[in-house]
Amino acid sequence: xxxxxxxxxxxxxxxxxxxxxxxxxxxxxxxxxxxxxxxxxxxxxxxxxxxxxxxxxxxxxxxxxxxxxxxxxxxxxxxxxxxxxxxxxxxxxxxxxxxxxxxxxxxxxxxxxxxxxxxxxxxxxxxxxxxxxxxxxxxxxxxxxxxxxxxxxxxxxxxxxxxxxxxxxxxxxxxxxxxxxxxxxxxxxxxxxxxxxxxxxxxxxxxxxxxxxxxxxxxxxxxxxxxxxxxxxxxxxxxxxxxxxxxxxxxxxxxxxxxxxxxxxxxxxxxxxxxxxxxxxxxxxxxxxxxxxxxxxxxxxxxxxxxxxxxxxxx
Amino acid sequence: xxxxxxxxxxxxxxxxxxxxxxxxxxxxxxxxxxxxxxxxxxxxxxxxxxxxxxxxxxxxxxxxxxxxxxxxxxxxxxxxxx
Numbered sequence: 001x002x003x004x005x006x007x008x009x010x011x012x013x014x015x016x017x018x019x020x021x022x023x024x025x026x027x028x029x030x031x032x033x034x035x036x037x038x039x040x041x042x043x044x045x046x047x048x049x050x051x052x053x054x055x056x057x058x059x060x061x062x063x064x065x066x067x068x069x070x071x072x073x074x075x076x077x078x079x080x081x082x083x084x085x086x087x088x089x090x091x092x093x094x095x096x097x098x099x100x101x102x103x104x105x106x107x108x109x110x111x112x113x114x115x116x117x118x119x120x121x122x123x124x125x126x127x128x129x130x131x132x133x134x135x136x137x138x139x140x141x142x143x144x145x146x147x148x149x150x151x152x153x154x155x156x157x158x159x160x161x162x163x164x165x166x167x168x169x170x171x172x173x174x175x176x177x178x179x180x181x182x183x184x185x186x187x188x189x190x191x192x193x194x195x196x197x198x199x200x201x202x203x204x205x206x207x208x209x210x211x212x213x214x215x216x217x218x219x220x221x222x223x224x225x226x227x228x229x230x231x232x233x234x235x236x237x238x239x240x241x242x243x244x245x246x247x248x249x250x251x252x253x254x255x256x257x258x259x260x261x262x263x264x265x266x267x268x269x270x271x272x273x274x275x276x277x278x279x280x281x282x283x284x285x286x287x288x289x290x291x292x293x294x295x296x297x298x299x300x301x302x303x304x305x306x307x308x309x310x311x312x313x314x315x
Numbered sequence: 316x317x318x319x320x321x322x323x324x325x326x327x328x329x330x331x332x333x334x335x336x337x338x339x340x341x342x343x344x345x346x347x348x349x350x351x352x353x354x355x356x357x358x359x360x361x362x363x364x365x366x367x368x369x370x371x372x373x374x375x376x377x378x379x380x381x382x383x384x385x386x387x388x389x390x391x392x393x394x395x396x397x
Binding site: 036040044202205206209213214215216218219220222223226227228229230231232233234236237238239 | 344345346347348350351352353354355356357358359361362364365366367368369370372373
């Protein structure tokens with residue numbers, strides 16, 4: 001946690017805001033390229049993180065613990081969504097409620113990168129019970145992908161009913177239809193099926209290759225990470241939810257606990273984890289348009305700080 | 316007058332377009348971007364090559380450094396890092 005804040009500050013220090021060592025806008029050329037580079041970078045980091053989170057969970061975890069997980073991901077997440085949206089609606093002047101719902105959906109999922117830091121390390125081992133650690137990992141892994149339905153419900157409603165629905169045919173009915181068909185059917189279900197299929201095939205292949213002694217140590221250790229790379233690429237290509245697919249794939253990959261126990265004492269995965277974390281937070285620090293916090297047309301800074309504190313408290 | 320009408324209609328068309336591009340809410344389409352291609356190719360290749368890496372390195376003697384100790388066997392797994 002502390003290391004991430006420090007790397008964020010380091011990013012600000014090296015960025016054009018201060019010392020101008022790291023110049024993201026120069027590297028990418030335009031703001032649009034910079035935005036897509038950030039998106040790709042975040043997807044890559046999240047994908048690897050979530051495969052590793054899925055690998056860390058014990059055997060058949062999603063099957064055994066589906067009840068508390070469903071409670072956390074269904075009603076509790078919906079409550080968090082509504083609560084944050086109401087707060088945003090209340091605090092931001094002149095914002096339509098549907099837009100507040102969309103913004104609320106973006107802050108609802110807990111971040112697996114940050115939540116990892118409270119369930120790992122000495123402090124966590126002493127103070128957080130093992131079962132709680134596991135359920136936090138599982139919840140934060142799954143809810144990143146499951147934030148999609150909330151976001152897209154709001155976006156579809158804005159598009160088809162909002163005052164900005166310029167020339168769009170249909171009303172609430174079209175919006176809800178599209179929401180079920182595309183968001184649930186195409187994005188969520190497809191990515192779960194795809195992730196499970198890829199994870200399972202990878203597990204079978206690795207078993208087969210290991211039995212025939214075709215795999216060397218390095219490739220064995222790096223297998224989960226390259227699997228993440230593959231899923232981020234292919235799942236992004238079919239336009240589905242790559243983050244959720246990565247988590248599900250990581251979990252099915254160690255369905256029989258084999259890979260997790262084999263790599264338990266190895267430090268390669270936490271190392272890669274840390275490398276990606278630090279670099280992505282330095283990047284965020286460097287690209288974040290910090291001056292917009294103070295001067296923008298949406299919300300004054302004192303209200304924004306108050307809103308942040310309220311969201312943290314009420315969640 | 317007619318030019319004016321054309322101007323307004325085209326600007327309306329433009330704003331409609333920008334709305335649709337901001338919210339990418341169209342039918343699911345293939346996003347064959349460079350990043351996705353590179354990720355799939357690299358990930359797929361390293362994964363598949365990893366499955367037969369020992370075969371290539373040790374059996375076919377294609378590796379310049381022959382390191383029998385890096386062979387995956389269950390006995391050396393736990394104290395590999397030592």
